[in-house]
Amino acid sequence: MAELLLSAPGKVILHGEHAVVHGKAALAVALGLRTFLRLRPCGGERLRVHLPGVGVRSGWDVAELRALRGRLAADFDESKSPSTEQLDVLKEFAGIAADASAPDCLAILAFLYMYLAISAKYGDVPSVDITVWSELPTGAGLGSSAAYAVCLAAALLRACGAISCPLKDGEATARWTEEEMTLINSWAFQGERVIHGNPSGVDNAVATWGTWSPQIPIRKNHIIKKGREGLGGCLVACRVPTLRILLTNTKVPRSTKVLVAGVKEKILKFPAIMNPVLDSIDAISQECQSVLEAMAANPSPEYYPVLEELFDINQHHLNVIGVGHPSLDRLCRVTASHGLHSKLTGAGGGGCSITLLPPDTTLLAVEAAKRDLCACGFECWETDIGAPGVTLHSSSSLSAQVLQALSES
């Protein structure tokens, strides 16, 4: 089998984080920052994994992994959640403590689960050397876990022959068919389950299908709206205008798994108080979708104050459900002092926020806001919103920086 190079994007959730885990709508777009994977056949009946983003360099004998698969004796399926018993066996095998939630432990666990499950269902993955490198910050709300899981699912499914290799000689990039992407998405969701505990599936759906920028007339679905039921069945693509957004990383580390579990606990403790908040977040997503569709049909600046108000209301709601953080409060105050509106994006508790930049925002105002945010120790950048989903690449289509990062293994 030949070398594989592939990538998947991160995402930005405009509205609906956390609420989507409880069946409410979320609006998400793919981000122009990606995770890349290189898979190379190697000899010696070994599986080697290099994950520089989380400091992992590991390897296992293929025979040992086969024996482990036998020990798990489970009928793995893309529609079945990883069980606690399976994960306990994997932790023991990899020498990971039972309650470990460190980035490297979760990355190895997700890898081993997907490798064993996919090879059990579709046949052995040959001896390979896998490197994953990302432009995305990990654990910051931009869906790095889903981009990682989607890359792994696509590479492992391809390596055992469950999906095709759509890249033809001389082509720079290629995408899989809808049916193949559905399979990739389902397995990636299981990987997300290992990392997140109880994910909604929105992040892996965006990383799989992506969203294109309005300038690229190939697809019109620039935004993905998702409810909980099904994993792609209820994705609604709608046309939206180009939005200028400033992304800011507070650099405060947090774990999506812990935050998602905390929200669930609060809902169980105060259902009558929390459920209306989730309903309100759902209504915000619906309202935002209507406004964005109206803006796409009639690009007028009059809509921006509504979008800004929706950001403010949702940011308050996210604080109410317990996923705020003092760093995010500070960030919102700094941008407000420049007349700009922000909300956290992703799981919160630190991580990243998004700030809306209406078209009349002067360059000076953006630069001043960025300067003040950087003075707080935050990192901020304007980035493209709308990007293709999981993609196969020829090596000539990747930048020298990406190729170098993938070959430093």
Ligand SMILES: Nc1ncnc2c1ncn2[C@@H]1O[C@H](COP(=O)(O)OP(=O)(O)O)[C@@H](O)[C@H]1O
């Ligand atoms: N490039 C990567 N290589 C290995 N593991 C990764 C990579 N990106 C993400 N992960 C895994 O995903 C986890 C972060 O997921 P999560 O807490 O959901 O945050 P987010 O998805 O917002 O970045 C990391 O701790 C790590 O286990």
Ligand SMILES: C[C@@](O)(CCOP(=O)(O)O)CC(=O)O
């Ligand atoms: C909080 C949540 O809505 C999004 C989490 O995104 P991230 O892992 O913080 O990038 C969880 C989910 O949808 O699975």
Ligand SMILES: [Mg+2]
């Ligand atoms: Mg995540």
